[in-house]
Amino acid sequence: MNNTQTLLGTLILGSILTFGFYGVFVNAQDSETYVKDDLYIEECGACHLAYAPALMPHQSWVGIMQGLEDHFGENAELDAEGSAHISKYLAQYALGTGGPSTMSQLARNLPQNAPLRVTEFPAFLDAHDVVKQQLEMQEWPDGFLSPCRDCHHQAADARFEKELLHPGYGPSFPSSPN
Amino acid sequence: MACFGLLVLPLVVPAASETTRLMLDDLARQAEQPFTAKAGHDIWYRNVDGRSCTSCHTDSVFGEGRHERTGKLIEPMAPSVNPQRLTERKKINKWFLRNCKWTFGRECTAQEKGDILVWLSQQ
Numbered sequence: 001m002n003n004t005q006t007l008l009g010t011l012i013l014g015s016i017l018t019f020g021f022y023g024v025f026v027n028a029q030d031s032e033t034y035v036k037d038d039l040y041i042e043e044c045g046a047c048h049l050a051y052a053p054a055l056m057p058h059q060s061w062v063g064i065m066q067g068l069e070d071h072f073g074e075n076a077e078l079d080a081e082g083s084a085h086i087s088k089y090l091a092q093y094a095l096g097t098g099g100p101s102t103m104s105q106l107a108r109n110l111p112q113n114a115p116l117r118v119t120e121f122p123a124f125l126d127a128h129d130v131v132k133q134q135l136e137m138q139e140w141p142d143g144f145l146s147p148c149r150d151c152h153h154q155a156a157d158a159r160f161e162k163e164l165l166h167p168g169y170g171p172s173f174p175s176s177p178n
Numbered sequence: 179m180a181c182f183g184l185l186v187l188p189l190v191v192p193a194a195s196e197t198t199r200l201m202l203d204d205l206a207r208q209a210e211q212p213f214t215a216k217a218g219h220d221i222w223y224r225n226v227d228g229r230s231c232t233s234c235h236t237d238s239v240f241g242e243g244r245h246e247r248t249g250k251l252i253e254p255m256a257p258s259v260n261p262q263r264l265t266e267r268k269k270i271n272k273w274f275l276r277n278c279k280w281t282f283g284r285e286c287t288a289q290e291k292g293d294i295l296v297w298l299s300q301q
Contacts, residue, residue, distance in 0.1 A: 032225040075279040
């Protein structure tokens with residue numbers, strides 16, 4: 001084997017290893033891939049964070065879409081066209097439709113009749129219990145956990161990993177926008 | 179030259195004014211009185227059971243507003259500082275529907291919408 005062959009072999013092996021690992025990395029990322037929808041962001045993101053569809057199961061989103069005239073006390077009506085488009089998007093990417101991710105854990109212990117707020121999901125409450133302890137609170141004030149972005153700065157990209165939490169994180173409700 | 183000037187003039191009218199003008203034409207057909215900025219101003223600051231346009235848009239349409247419940251920032255309403263405002267008919271209608279219902283508990287009349295548009299477009 002001459003030097004050229006050795007070099008070639010090294011390059012090929014190196015490429016396999018590199019792209020092999022890269023493949024694993026990309027696959028790991030795939031489960032977190034977040035498909036955004038412009039209309040959803042415009043319509044729902046006008047008043048609050050455009051919550052990622054994978055935060056709630058399809059059933060919860062159906063409940064949300066059916067009650068937009070009284071959306072937790074607000075009027076959030078959509079025209080028929082917009083409503084149909086957004087319903088389809090939510091159905092396509094709802095909790096349970098994708099691979100494992102930080103968000104998919106929310107399906108744990110979820111009752112048949114899932115709440116319309118992710119902040120009421122058992123797994124969500126479990127995951128945030130540590131925050132409650134840190135803040136020495138007995139109960140969560142209404143809406144306290146709704147502005148995800150206060151602590152999860154990449155919430156708009158559907159990234160909720162603990163590792164991404166802002167150092168020294170803490171809610172700044174109610175003065176800070178979500 | 180005068181002819182040329184007249185032809186060019188409509189093209190430089192800002193989009194906000196054009197959209198507003200078209201909407202006002204339609205609304206005028208459903209309203210009984212001429213629209214006035216004074217009436218629009220009064221509706222904007224009208225308080226009904228503790229709710230007003232200013233609940234979220236604040237006392238100044240030139241500054242940022244804040245959603246009363248979620249705290250989300252709302253861009254200024256005045257076209258003079260936010261040229262995006264009043265440029266999209268669909269958007270204007272959507273927010274009239276949602277926000278009149280939230281603020282006044284009912285849809286706004288054509289008269290009210292026209293008055294608000296006249297006042298707001300001058301800000």
